[in-house]
Amino acid sequence: MQPTQRGSQQQMPPTPALVFDVPKLDTFLTRFEQALAEHWPHSVLSYSFKTNSLPWLLSYMRQRGIWAEVVSDTEYELALALGYTPDRIIFNGPIKGRDRLWAAMLQGTVVNLDAKREVEWAAALARQQPETPLAVGLRVNWDVNEYCPGESTSDGADSRFGFSPASGELDAAISTLRDAGIQIAGLHMHRNSLTQSVDVFRAAATVARDLISSRGLELDWVDIGGGFFGAEQGHPTFADYVLAIREVLEEVIDPARTRLVVEPGASLVAVPLEFHASVLDVKQVKDHTFVVTDASRTNIDPLFRRKRPFQYDLETNATHTRPLQTIGGYTCMEDDRLMDIEDEPALEIGDRIVFYKVGGYTMCYQSKFFIEFPPAVYIRTHEEELILVREKPSVSEYLQGQQWIPAGDHINAAANGKSQWLAPHL
Ligand SMILES: Cc1ncc(COP(=O)(O)O)c(C=O)c1O
Known part of the structure; x- marks a missing residue:
């Protein structure tokens, strides 16, 4: 996907994305x-x-x-x-x-x-x-x-x-x-x-x-x-x-x-890195609003120990506010919640959230693969141009260098008394 232009003159990357x-x-x-x-x-x-x-x-x-x-x-x-x-x-x-x-x-x-x-x-x-x-x-x-x-x-x-x-x-x-x-x-x-x-x-x-x-x-x-x-x-x-x-x-x-x-x-x-995310869904549970995003706390607080609130911007056309919205991540962990925001515009599907100042000890701790691969990374140049400097990995890149017994060989390996996931050369 190509970057898009929204609101201001600034180019916006497809989400999720990190921008230096x-x-x-x-x-x-x-x-x-x-x-x-x-x-x-x-x-x-x-x-x-x-x-x-x-x-x-x-x-x-x-x-x-x-x-x-x-x-x-x-x-x-x-x-x-x-x-x-x-x-x-x-x-x-x-x-x-x-x-x-x-x-x-x-x-x-x-x-x-x-x-x-x-x-x-x-x-x-x-x-x-x-x-x-x-x-x-x-x-x-x-x-x-x-x-x-x-x-x-x-x-x-x-x-x-x-x-x-x-x-x-x-x-x-x-x-x-x-x-x-x-x-x-x-x-x-x-x-x-x-x-x-x-x-x-x-x-x-x-x-x-x-x-x-x-x-x-x-x-x-x-x-x-x-x-x-x-x-x-x-x-x-x-x-x-x-x-x-x-x-x-x-x-x-x-x-x-x-x-x-x-x-x-x-x-x-730390300061020069931004993280861009989009709203995927908005759920109401009793009086609690959950905003599901394509971001995860594992992207920008991978050790789950951040105490300071995030600095963020919301890009939305919402015309009213909600008293409390919990911004949740895409992972299956219940505590993958990025923040609670109060009296902010009522987010809708497709809205963008930009988190700021997330460049220190975030990307380096991110797992190589947990439900999703790490997001793409762009730089924003002095001319305000967005340039992709790291693609989100693909499944075939993830599998590179790995050794495994293809499906048909499981039975033979088991019959030989070996674990089914032993590398062929072992
Ligand atoms: C030996 C050493 N030098 C430099 C640094 C960088 O520290 P900081 O990111 O807080 O500037 C660290 C981080 O712990 C370190 O252990």
Whole structure:
């Protein structure tokens, strides 16, 4: 189906569909670029792949000169496949594989270690190649609640990431690496927080500052992580964060020599994504109105834990309102309900609902197939043109790479005492 024109001049995609608004995305990218250019020019803006790994988006980031921040071998390989060079990748996370880690260390990737086996593997590489200069960063485990009470996003206050200075594991990692002749070139400070306040980043910088001076570190980078607030207007701005971080770190490092690495995700891509849905049916059950749509909460709140209300627009010719309408999804789960709306136009079949600001941690958690395939994705260009960048998958694409015994062979497989769905080669 082709996009249609409705009401305003803006093109509308057939529903359900996700739409990335490129001008909005550019606004956020430019803001972060400018904040760094003004307050820490010797810096790296990387994008956290996990937040939304739509291939179009990742390619667009690369074209804009933004680096990749990846946390698995698979994400690393995706970055390479999309044309990122190893020296424009930040490699984080505790699940790196040994061979990928070694290749990354040898090819100029910014590597932050986050597991003891990675420290051992790095040391082993240094022993194998004593002439090759090697450098890594270490993720620091620090207690956000100690500095900013109530900010931790985990149930207990403790984070499970990084090496703890308090338990001695950070110093043990430093000694192992130094003994192997590896430079400790960076600290990685990422922590999510509840309010994304500037104070959390000031605290991260403070922990880094104290480690730099107490451990005598000469760093090439401080990676302050992601977790920034990215609103269309108001504070904190990206510049507020960079300035606060700089104020603290300047006490122990020269920003002209040590790079600040940032790895934002949601603050760049949440706002620019819209989700378009249509009303399929309107049902009355006692005094309750249910609006059945071709959207699902699994599309835009896949973990069912969103607390903030959605921002939305209704496109309808309705002439009266209803006191309460429940907007329901297409799945068979009773709790697949997107929102209750009060005193809003009485929706009818064919009306459109547009949900805004749904780009962060939505598409990446969406199942490959639950009743429906994930929706098509469009971009809206600066010229307000809609371009399809990902089709909704087809059944034949879904079946690609799968192995199964065709219908007629079930009986033979059962007779051989094998499960009927064993792959033929097993
Ligand atoms: C190591 C790391 N960097 C960056 C991010 C991006 O965070 P956000 O999307 O909140 O900016 C995350 C997300 O949890 C992360 O774990």
